[in-house]
Amino acid sequence: MKKEFLKQTEHSVTLNVTAGKIDSFRELEKTTGTVRVYDNGCIGVAGCLGEPDEEELTAKAVEALAFGIPYPCRLDGHLVLEDLHEEEIIKVPDFIPMMTAFLDRLCEMCPKFAFSNKINLSYNRSEYRNSEGRHLVSSGRLFSIELIAQNRGSGNLFDTFLVWQGNHFDEETVLSNFKKHYDAFYTPVELEPGRYPVIADVSGLFGSFFPHFIGDMYVSGASLLSGKLGQKIFSDKLSLRDDMNPSSAYIVSFFDAEGYTVPDYRPTLIENGVLKGLFTTKKTATQYGLPDLGTASAAYDGVPGIGFHRFWLDPTAKSLKELVPGKAVYVVVASGGDATPDGHFATPVQMAFLMEDGQPVGRLPALTVSGDFGDMFGADYIGAVHNDPQENDILGAVYMDVEKD
Amino acid sequence: MITFRDGFYADIRTEDRSRTIISYKAGILEEMRTRVEQQAFLRVYDGRLWYYASVTDLKHLQETLNGLYAAATANPAIQEDPMVKRFEANRDTVRSFETCSVRDIPLNKKQDLLLSYLPLLSGDPCITMPQAVYLDRNSRFSFRSSLGADISYDYQTCGIAVSCDMAEGEKKFSGHWQKGGTRFDDLTNLEEEIRGAIAEQTSFLRQSVPVEPGKYPVVLSPEAAGVFAHESFGHKSESDFMLSDESMKNEWELGKTVASPILSIVDSGEIPGCGFVPYDDEGTRARKNYLIKNGILAGRLHSTQTAAALDEGLTGNARAIDCTFEPIVRMTTTYIEGGDLDFDRLIAPIKKGYFIKTIKHGSGMSTFTIAPSLAYEIIDGKLGRPVQISVLTGSVFETLGLIDGLTKDVVMLSFVTGGCGKMEQMGLPVGFGGPYVRVSSMNVQ
Numbered sequence: 134m135k136k137e138f139l140k141q142t143e144h145s146v147t148l149n150v151t152a153g154k155i156d157s158f159r160e161l162e163k164t165t166g167t168v169r170v171y172d173n174g175c176i177g178v179a180g181c182l183g184e185p186d187e188e189e190l191t192a193k194a195v196e197a198l199a200f201g202i203p204y205p206c207r208l209d210g211h212l213v214l215e216d217l218h219e220e221e222i223i224k225v226p227d228f229i230p231m232m233t234a235f236l237d238r239l240c241e242m243c244p245k246f247a248f249s250n251k252i253n254l255s256y257n258r259s260e261y262r263n264s265e266g267r268h269l270v271s272s273g274r275l276f277s278i279e280l281i282a283q284n285r286g287s288g289n290l291f292d293t294f295l296v297w298q299g300n301h302f303d304e305e306t307v308l309s310n311f312k313k314h315y316d317a318f319y320t321p322v323e324l325e326p327g328r329y330p331v332i333a334d335v336s337g338l339f340g341s342f343f344p345h346f347i348g349d350m351y352v353s354g355a356s357l358l359s360g361k362l363g364q365k366i367f368s369d370k371l372s373l374r375d376d377m378n379p380s381s382a383y384i385v386s387f388f389d390a391e392g393y394t395v396p397d398y399r400p401t402l403i404e405n406g407v408l409k410g411l412f413t414t415k416k417t418a419t420q421y422g423l424p425d426l427g428t429a430s431a432a433y434d435g436v437p438g439i440g441f442h443r444f445w446l447d448p449t450a451k452s453l454k455e456l457v458p459g460k461a462v463y464v465v466v467a468s469g470g471d472a473t474p475d476g477h478f479a480t481p482v483q484m485a486f487l488m489e490d491g492q493p494v495g496r497l498p499a500l501t502v503s504g505d506f507g508d509m510f511g512a513d514y515i516g517a518v519h520n521d522p523q524e525n526d527i528l529g530a531v532y533m534d535v536e537k538d
Numbered sequence: 539m540i541t542f543r544d545g546f547y548a549d550i551r552t553e554d555r556s557r558t559i560i561s562y563k564a565g566i567l568e569e570m571r572t573r574v575e576q577q578a579f580l581r582v583y584d585g586r587l588w589y590y591a592s593v594t595d596l597k598h599l600q601e602t603l604n605g606l607y608a609a610a611t612a613n614p615a616i617q618e619d620p621m622v623k624r625f626e627a628n629r630d631t632v633r634s635f636e637t638c639s640v641r642d643i644p645l646n647k648k649q650d651l652l653l654s655y656l657p658l659l660s661g662d663p664c665i666t667m668p669q670a671v672y673l674d675r676n677s678r679f680s681f682r683s684s685l686g687a688d689i690s691y692d693y694q695t696c697g698i699a700v701s702c703d704m705a706e707g708e709k710k711f712s713g714h715w716q717k718g719g720t721r722f723d724d725l726t727n728l729e730e731e732i733r734g735a736i737a738e739q740t741s742f743l744r745q746s747v748p749v750e751p752g753k754y755p756v757v758l759s760p761e762a763a764g765v766f767a768h769e770s771f772g773h774k775s776e777s778d779f780m781l782s783d784e785s786m787k788n789e790w791e792l793g794k795t796v797a798s799p800i801l802s803i804v805d806s807g808e809i810p811g812c813g814f815v816p817y818d819d820e821g822t823r824a825r826k827n828y829l830i831k832n833g834i835l836a837g838r839l840h841s842t843q844t845a846a847a848l849d850e851g852l853t854g855n856a857r858a859i860d861c862t863f864e865p866i867v868r869m870t871t872t873y874i875e876g877g878d879l880d881f882d883r884l885i886a887p888i889k890k891g892y893f894i895k896t897i898k899h900g901s902g903m904s905t906f907t908i909a910p911s912l913a914y915e916i917i918d919g920k921l922g923r924p925v926q927i928s929v930l931t932g933s934v935f936e937t938l939g940l941i942d943g944l945t946k947d948v949v950m951l952s953f954v955t956g957g958c959g960k961m962e963q964m965g966l967p968v969g970f971g972g973p974y975v976r977v978s979s980m981n982v983q
Contacts, residue, residue: 149588149864151778151781151782152781152782152783153782155587156587156588157587157588157589157590157864158587158588158589158590158609159589159590159591159592159863159864160590160591161591161592161862162593163592163594163862178571180573182575182577182594183594183595197571200567200570201567202567202568202569202570203566203567247782247783248782249778249779249781249782250961251961251962279961281782283779283782283783283786285783285784285785286783286785286789287789288786288789288790289903289904290773290774290779290903291779291903344712349563349667349703350667350703350712352666352667353666353667353703353705354666354703354705354710355666355667355703355704355705355710355711355712356703356710357710359705432573434571434573435559435569435571436568436569466903468901468903468907469899469900469901469902469905469906469907469908469909469929469931470907470909470928470929471898471899471907471909471928471929472928473748473926473927473928474709474710474711474712474743474746474926475708475710475748475926477748477926477928478928479928479929479983480907480929481905481907481929481931483903483904483905499904499905501931501981501983503928503983538905538931538933538981
């Protein structure tokens with residue numbers, strides 16, 4: 134009988150902000166443990182909340198084999214790797230005073246905005262061991278600011294956001310970046326309906342199509358990609374991956390829930406326009422004859438399933454200015470978009486800036502942007518840029534139809 | 539026995555949660571497990587800051603509480619704090635599911651029920667990837683506070699969800715159907731309902747045509763109308779969004795006309811289903827709250843913090859997805875009240891428009907969106923061909939003013955997958971519903 138053991142620990146400290154002031158402090162510690170055993174083509178899983186007792190979990194996992202859940206036993210072999218990033222970003226006793234000072238400066242700099250929501254410090258540690266000698270340990274840390282900004286008097290739930298995610302806190306950079314955002318917000322501009330470069334994060338551009346990359350849907354024939362694995366069907370400039378590399382995905386472990394890793398920790402879906410991979414587990418990869426991707430996820434007491442972490446586009450330009458010189462629409466808030474079964478995508482854009490030469494010059498009215506799957510990933514794909522306008526940003530650009538609401 | 543200290547407000551919420559999931563894909567068992575978890579969330583307030591802790595070790599709650607007390611600063615005037623003065627101190631036990639708990643139903647009986655429905659998913663060759671899942675949850679909550687609140691209640695949902703990837707030639711569609719309830723017996727004898735849903739969806743795959751984008755009259759089903767009410771107005775009624783901007787109280791003054799005079803929207807934790815919350819996570823008793831009554835802004839949803847800040851009454855809407863998080867203002871069951879028409883009279887005046895029968899998702903801010911799944915043309919007052927629509931969008935307030943017809947009967951819905959997301963707390967079970975609702979113009983993409 135073969136076996137896997139997993140342990141996850143999380144520690145987070147979260148401040149809630151109301152009207153630009155901190156009004157609560159929350160500390161969370163969570164540990165989970167998992168044992169999976171494999172026998173006669175089946176899997177047995179047991180998990181616990183709290184410090185795991187491996188022997189007890191193993192006995193329960195063996196009992197769970199009786200459910201008869203088919204799963205191939207394809208444990209990866211010997212590999213011992215550790216990638217740890219555990220240094221404190223901000224010491225817990227300093228967290229409230231530092232963030233109070235930051236919020237005071239932010240509110241003074243942006244008096245027309247009312248700020249609320251969360252500021253968070255997160256640390257995690259993941260361990261994977263199996264009976265084939267594999268032992269992987271990863272730890273990460275993340276500082277995140279996720280503040281809602283309400284334009285005073287707008288009557289809206291939110292008008293825009295201040296978002297920062299990184300493995301450090303650089304107050305000056307956060308404030309200077311957001312000052313540009315703030316100034317542009319109060320400069321209304323118009324744009325004639327038409328076809329423009331639209332800049333957005335990966336999920337905003339392509340998120341509605343991600344189910345089409347799931348192995349089950351691919352083999353069912355219902356995916357827009359069905360039958361096209363290995364074919365060059367997208368733009369040469371498009372390389373789309375799942376980012377599990379600790380150098381950029383700060384709180385993601387470099388291995389998946391089945392202990393699988395790829396050399397650069399960025400499993401590939403599309404490379405230079407060629408469909409290279411689909412979301413799989415070891416089970417679906419085996420069942421359908423698809424390549425292993427290495428992005429599986431699992432509940433602490435569950436059978437591995439489809440997962441993804443942080444989408445990554447290979448950069449094609451060094452700056453937004455180089456990527457889209459001239460006019461472009463930079464989507465800040467777009468919620469509620471979707472695609473028809475044949476791939477026509479439309480989404481309302483609640484907040485967008487008009488960009489000129491890579492800089493925000495003004496706030497656009499509410500828009501709807503639309504495009505077709507094949508074109509958005511193909512001829513209309515312009516490229517991607519990293520770390521602009523903010524460190525750790527990954528933005529893509531696509532030509533789309535833009536209409537006023 | 540927990541000892542609370544003077545000089546602070548404190549409360550402790552615990553949950554003992556049992557959840558079962560059984561799933562099949564293409565006829566093969568994928569998952570079968572029952573998870574039982576115990577968690578607690580502790581809060582201490584000193585009149586200046588809240589201090590929270592989430593723990594899984596329920597044997598040492600006093601020590602955790604003492605740790606929070608140590609971080610806070612004792613306040614001799616805490617009882618005079620406007621928030622503390624508002625807390626209800628209810629003492630009650632509500633056991634709605636003791637005699638029909640899903641915990642008492644053997645796993646193999648749940649599995650057999652799901653297995654009995656699987657053959658219905660493979661009757662048509664266009665269904666290439668059928669999936670079915672059984673889900674249930676039974677929770678036992680307790681709530682105790684330093685003001686003397688002592689509440690115990692239970693909660694239960696169960697359901698079956700089906701999804702089918704379909705393909706025939708170049709035509710593709712992902713079909714969905716689900717049934718939620720509060721008792722295992724609610725999930726039996728569903729063969730005809732499932733068979734009908736699958737037949738409608740295979741027909742949609744084969745016959746649906748792309749929509750001509752534009753502005754049209756639209757009729758929303760109770761499912762679509764309920765989601766519209768939740769997304770377009772329910773979130774705007776969550777009054778925590780009013781706390782940061784002092785001008786909001788004028789913008790959202792009660793008594794203001796915000797919608798068509800035929801429209802009334804209600805939120806209530808008293809409705810049986812997945813939004814049933816007899817006491818919220820601050821110990822406040824559930825009640826019926828009108829958000830809009832006859833087109834007039836009639837109320838909003840509150841936690842104790844927001845009620846105190848806005849000097850309004852409690853509503854029973856402080857909820858957390860589990861004991862990992864603090865309660866924030868959330869909906870329970872949100873619905874539109876019925877009108878005076880039947881369905882045929884509702885669609886009769888429409889020359890060209892669309893009927894939205896089922897949806898994939900919705901969202902709402904200043905503009906709302908609904909992503910339909912099954913939709914149909916309405917031509918000369920009759921239902922016509924199935925149509926593919928990516929999204930319906932519109933300005934919330936403009937659309938609320940354009941509602942010009944409601945059917946009499948109201949349908950309440952409970953789903954067991956998905957749920958409501960708000961910032962870090964995703965997947966909160968909420969109920970919704972309404973009548974069939976006619977809107978004179980919506981942007982159809």
